[in-house]
Amino acid sequence: MANTISFCSETMKQYEWLLTRYPTRRAALLPTLRLAESDFGELGVPEMRYVADLMEIPPAFVFGVVTFYTHYRRAGTGKFHIQVCSTLSCALRGSEDVVSRITERLGIKPGETTPCGHFTLSKVECLGSCDTAPMLQCNDDYHEDLSLEDVDQLIEQLRAEAEGGQNG
Amino acid sequence: MAENQTNDGTVAMTSWQLNGQEVENPTGMTIMEAAKEHGIEIPCFCYHPGLSIAGNCRICMVESNRSRKPVISCSEKIADGLEIETESELAVSSRNSVMEFQLINHPLDCPVCDKAGECTLQDHSYEHGPDRSRFVEDKNIRHTKELGPNISIWGNRCIVCTRCIRFCDEISGTSELCIVERGDRSVVDVFPEIPIDNQLAGNTVDICPVGALISHDFKYEARVWNMDRKDSVCGGCSRGCNVEVETLDGFVKRLMPRENLEVNDWWMCDEGRYGWRHLYADDRLSQATRDGTALADDSATAALEQLLSESGPVAFLIDPFLTCEEMHLVQGLAASRPGSSVGGWLPEDGIAANFPSGFKISAAKYPNRAGAEHIFGDQVFGNDATELQKALVSSDFNTVVAFCGGHLSSGPGESWAKALSSTPTSIIFSVKSGPWLEGASLVLPATAPIEKDGTWINEDGRLQRTRSCWNPGTEPFSVELVRLQTLQNALGIRGRSLSAAGIFRELAANNDSFAGHNHSDLGSPGLLLSERPAGIAMDGGSE
Incomplete structure (x- = not known):
């Protein structure tokens, strides 16, 4: 299968700069995947293949790295990836209730994506924000000191954003 | 210069305990290798002599005076003054704990696992593992899927070595191949839609210490302890990879490479393996006609004897699959x-392949060409063959005896088939049916390479x-x-029948190229024809 995707020129420039920062090409794989993720939106088979070909690394190696880390956006992840912290502090402050409220509102369990493709729900380990427990991370943003009302409000806001984006 | 070579060319030694x-060993050896030389086998999963050191399975931990924690003997090197304990309380309990960890998610499916009986996990569990598990949670489930045309993974069995x-x-x-996911979910996988389909892929199944990688060819075919094993040589190409042929009730079930650092290391190619x-294809001959x-x-x-006793000069067409012993009889x-x-x-030549490790697949598909040239002269496939073909086409010979072996080859070409059919009496030893049997007077079933007993020169x-x-x-x-x-006996040119070793003795006595060699001195790596075994024994082997 020929690859039809490629980095935009701006990303390519960043990639070339990255290569100068690492002793070997392979060492630059993690940040290059980050670039790919932001350029392509997610890391699926064609994206991983593109990065492998670009960097002259076996595709299997790239696949192994992408699946090793949980912070890469793998293909099939919803537009909004809601990651609820479920480690000690958050758990004591009611992260389970946060998860069940989201499940109730969106109809998905942790590890699932809504059929519309807008939301993915995950339970994750400590996100390093114990002082503001319970908290969740949605894409790159933290939402802290959550009450169940905050959760409802967040979901409404995200839903509006997703649907708005679709219409626009 | 190797790590342990001193200036005067001797090997530097390290004393350790x-x-x-x-004890003493050459400097630079790992504890595991050195201990093996003293008869102490330290268990391992991820270590393989042909591969780089990964040090991830931790089963080879031993106690060292240089470390408060146990060290892994596959990567730790010996050093002067080092004191290693392989059976101390710490070493034994370390192995025990590692085994318990390895078995946490491993299914107890040995009764249906093809690896059972030759499984390192089974062996080490028996020897070093606890006899029960303290793990009461649910075991992890990992994928079972095809990784390529010949190989599948049973992810639950994988120990990620x-x-x-x-x-x-x-x-x-x-x-x-790669490891996907991490922690206890990690398992071997391929990139989507890039299957493992290289010419050496079958070796990954051999080196899998557990039953995670399974060859489709051998899946559910036999229990390994029921099979007979013979040390053979693959006749697929001119390399002559050393193989172990495993049979069940007389039927071949599997070929495995046999270690020979001079020829094939620990590997073999899939063409030879499968x-x-x-041997059991529809065109295989087993019936004389x-x-x-x-x-x-x-x-x-008897028919062979009758045809040859009545004949005048005979044309012999040999193939490069015959053993030196068979060639010696033909020459007689x-x-x-x-x-x-x-x-x-x-x-016909195939395609050569060279791998980064130095492993080679030869384009030449003739396992004993060199043997034939030493016995019949170096023109046997050259001028002599051209002359013979001409003579056969113009019917100069009344009788031809032809050998058409090699189960993987496409047989002698059209021109030979024509030459054979131009001869009034043609006697053909053939491993399978083909156009060269057209109009043959007598067809005799012939052995394929791994069915032969004798010697080859690669x-x-x-x-x-x-x-x-x-x-x-x-x-x-x-x-x-x-x-x-039997034919030679009947024709009066031989007094009694001998084993392959006996025939080889005759050959060595009559042909200077082979002088000094005998079966029993060949051992498993074989010998270069030019290097005679130490202490030339003219009476040869007793096998």
């Missing part, structure tokens, strides 16, 4: 019929012993070695 004994991954990175250089299927009518095996030998026959002539045919000039996959007396027809001797 192994279980309280003062990465041997198969290192093999694809370092030996075949194809890098199809090539045994051709005279002018198209089936003959019993004894009558076939040729010598007894004045005016006879010998030529040989060569199978492309490097290495004389190697190959053994038949059949147990003596269970051959489905008279093999060439027996039939040719």
Whole structure:
């Protein structure tokens, strides 16, 4: 299968700069995947293949790295990836209730994506924000000191954003 | 210069203590390798002598005076003054704990696992593991799927030693395999839609210490402890990879590479590995025929004798699959019929392959060309063959005896088939049916390479012993070695029949190229024809 995707020129420039920062090409794989993720939106088979070909690394190696880390956006992840912290502090402050409220509102369990493709729900380990427990991370943003009302409000806001984006 | 070479060329030695004994080994060895030289086998999963050191399974931990924690003996090197304990309380309890960890998610499916009986996990569990598990939670479920046309993974059994991954990175250089996910979910996988399909892929199944990688070819075929094993040599190409042929009730079930650092290291190619299927293909011959009518095996030998006793000069067409012993018998026959002539045919070349590890697949598909050239002269496949073909086409010979072996080859080409059919009396030893049998007077079933007992000389000039996959007396027809001797006895040019070793003794006594060699000194790596075994024993082997 020929690859039809490629980095935009701006990303390519960043990639070339990255290569100068690492002793070997392979060492630059993690940040290059980050670039790919932001350029392509997610890391699926064609994206991983593109990065492998670009960097002259076996595709299997790239696949192994992408699946090793949980912070890469793998293909099939919803537009909004809601990651609820479920480690000690958050758990004591009611992260389970946060998860069940989201499940109730969106109809998905942790590890699932809504059929519309807008939301993915995950339970994750400590996100390093114990002082503001319970908290969740949605894409790159933290939402802290959550009450169940905050959760409802967040979901409404995200839903509006997703649907708005679709219409626009 | 190697790490342990001193300036004066001797090997530098390191003194260290192994279980309280003062011992010496060449500098630079790992504890595991050095301990093995003193008869102490330290268990391992991820270590393989042919691969880089990964050090991830931790089963080889031993106690060291240089570390408060146990060290892994596969990567830790010996050093002067080092004191290693392999059976101390710390070493034993470390192994025990590692085994308990390895078994946490491993299913107890040995009764249906093809690896059972030759599984490192089973062996080490028996020897070093706890006899019960404290793990009461649910075991992890990981994927079971095809990774390529010949290989599947049973993910639940995988202990993530990465041997198969290192093999694809370092030996075949194809890098199809990787570990996906992490922690207790990690398992071997391929990139989506890039299956593992290289020419050496089958080796990953051999080196898998557990039953995670399974060969489709052998899946549910046999329990390994029920099979007979013979040390043979693959006849697929001129490399002559050392193989172990495993049979169940007389049928070949599997070929495995046999370690020979001079030829194939620990590996073999898939063409040779799965090539045994051709032995049972529809075109395989096992029945002698005279002018198209089936003959019993004894009558076939009698017919052969009758045809040859009446003949004048005979043309012999040999193939490069015959063993040196069979060639010696053919040469005896040729010598007894004045005016006879010998030529040989060569199978078509295949595609050569060189792998990063130095492993080679030869384009030349003739396992004993060198042997034939030492016995019949170096023009046997050259000028002699050209002359022979001309003579046959112009019907200069009344009788031809042809050998058409090689179960993987496409047989002698059209021009030879034409030459054979131009001869009034043609006697053909053939491993399978083909156009070269057209109009043959007598067709005799022939042995395929792994069914032969004798010696071959590979492309490097290495004389190697190959053994038949059949147990003596269970051959489905008279093999060439027996039939040719029976014929020689009947024609009065031989007094008694001998084993392959006996025939080889005759050959060594009569042919200077082979002088000094005998079967029993060949050992498993074989010998270069140019290097004579120490202490030349002219009376040869006793095998």
